[in-house]
Amino acid sequence: MKFSRILVGVDDSQDALLAFKYAVDQAKQDQAELIIVSILENEEMNVYEALSKDYVHGERAELEQHVSSYQRQAREAGVEMVRTIVSEGEPGEVIVKDIIPHVEPDLLVVGSEAKKGLAQHFGSQAAYMAKYAPISVLVIR
Template sequence: MKFQKILIGVDDSKFAENATQYGFELAYQFKADVALVHIVEPVITTPANDTSMMGSLIPSLNVGAEQVDMINAQQTYSQKLISDTIERYGKGLTITQYNEMGDTADTIINCAAQFKADLIVIGTHSRTGFDRFLMGSVAESVIRHSPVAVLVVPMKEEKS
């Protein structure tokens, strides 16, 4: 099997950095095109005068100036993260960029479909038990729902 289009999920964690290295090594080996995706999950906020505890997703139609500033800051950070990753690993490769907002697993799969990826590379925290139950697993959700191959690059968290 030869991979021609590899989508790599990036964030600012050491787990994603580890997976990014793997993804780019494969891209060079197969002379594949690469897509980098960084996803910002919407923040749930509750207005100060709301006693319902329901909150609302951002962005919404009632976005305040401070929320717009937060979204802009997240987008700027996302672009810088992707640019730094390209500079560090992407010399000589064709790279597509996705800066998205949404559910991480679903958005990774959607970007892979848009890019027509034949491999998704993501990192994992290697959580087990109660930690995994509380935090969920983006990697597990991507594996379950992806129509293309997924390479999950594990990295054990160091105990303090």
């Protein structure tokens, strides 16, 4: 099967880095568009940080800059069409309910474990996405 649009979730965990490498290789092979997504998890912030627009804006700007480095790596690896999305919220829900319907990818590639957050302790974001995404999901270990 050849994919035309691949969505990959990144969070700097070891599994997500492997997912990114896989997605880059697949996008290159299929000459597909690659969309790199990262989610700023609000639950990671304390109440004072969450109330501070400057803090949230700073965190988001830092994440956007970091995701741009993934975009650069993908282009350097030979993927011609690459774009990025940064959003906020619960990663699994945001990707399944907001990003997938908007982007309409053929494939979602994610790592099996998150770097941080409650997902490590109370269930996997990858399992949620695999169960509820309306597209094929490849979970990388």
